[in-house]
Amino acid sequence: MLKVGVLISGGGTNLQSLIDAQKDNKLNAEISCVISNRKDAYGLTRAKENDIPAYFLSKKDYNSNEDYDREIVRIFKENGVSLIVLAGYLNILTDFILNEFEDRIINIHPSLLPLFGGKGFYGEHVHKAVLESGVKISGATVHFVKSGVDEGPILIQESVPVYYSDSIETLQKRVLEIEHKLLPKAVYLISKDCVKINGKKVEVLEDCK
Ligand code: GRF
Numbered sequence: 001m002l003k004v005g006v007l008i009s010g011g012g013t014n015l016q017s018l019i020d021a022q023k024d025n026k027l028n029a030e031i032s033c034v035i036s037n038r039k040d041a042y043g044l045t046r047a048k049e050n051d052i053p054a055y056f057l058s059k060k061d062y063n064s065n066e067d068y069d070r071e072i073v074r075i076f077k078e079n080g081v082s083l084i085v086l087a088g089y090l091n092i093l094t095d096f097i098l099n100e101f102e103d104r105i106i107n108i109h110p111s112l113l114p115l116f117g118g119k120g121f122y123g124e125h126v127h128k129a130v131l132e133s134g135v136k137i138s139g140a141t142v143h144f145v146k147s148g149v150d151e152g153p154i155l156i157q158e159s160v161p162v163y164y165s166d167s168i169e170t171l172q173k174r175v176l177e178i179e180h181k182l183l184p185k186a187v188y189l190i191s192k193d194c195v196k197i198n199g200k201k202v203e204v205l206e207d208c209k
Pocket residue numbers: 008009010011012013014015043087088089108109110123179
C-alpha cells in the first residue's frame with residue numbers, strides 16, 4: 001500500500017479531501033503522517049481527529065532550512081512514506097528533500113499553471129491576480145515538485161469559469177472544490193503506477209486506471 005506523508009501550513013481542507021478519500025477506499029493509499037510548519041494549522045487537528053500521527057516542526061528549532069528538511073525526511077522515512085503531498089504548505093523545499101524524494105513529491109496549486117504561479121502566488125494572492133487579469137477561466141493544478149516554485153511537470157488540471165461578478169472568496173471556493181477532487185485523484189493515479197514523467201511532461205497511462 002502506498003504510504004503518503006502530507007505537509008501543511010493551514011486549514012488543511014486538501015488534507016481532509018485525502019482523509020475522506022482514504023475512508024471511502026478511493027485513495028488506494030494510506031496517509032502515514034502529517035507535518036506542519038505552523039503550530040496553529042487546523043490541519044493538525046484534522047489529522048489527530050483521524051488518528052493520523054501529526055507533528056509540528058518549528059523552524060526556530062533548526063539551524064537551517066536544510067536541517068529542517070532533514071527532520072521532515074527522517075520522520076517521513078520512519079513512517080514508511082514514499083510519496084510526499086504538499087497540501088497548502090508554504091515553505092520552499094530545499095534540494096535535500098527534493099533529492100531524497102526525487103519525482104515523489106506533488107503539490108496542489110489553485111490556478112492553471114504555468115499561469116499565476118511562482119514566487120508570491122499562493123492562497124488568495126492567486127485569485128486576486130486572476131480577477132485583476134480579466135481571464136475567463138481559472139482552475140487547479142497538481143504537479144510534481146522540482147527546484148523552481150510551481151514549475152514541476154504537470155500531472156492533472158481542471159478548469160473553472162471566472163465570472164465578472166466574482167470576488168476572491170467566490171472564486172477561491174469554486175477552485176477549492178476542484179482541488180479537493182484532483183488531489184485524491186492524483187494520489188490514486190500514482191498508487192496505481194499510472195503516471196510516467198518524461199522530462200517536463202507527464203503521461204497518464206490510459207489503460208491502467
Ligand atoms: C489552497 O488554496 C491550496 O490550493 C493551496 O493552499 C490553500 C489552502 O489549502 N496550496 P488547505 O485548505 O490548507 O488545504
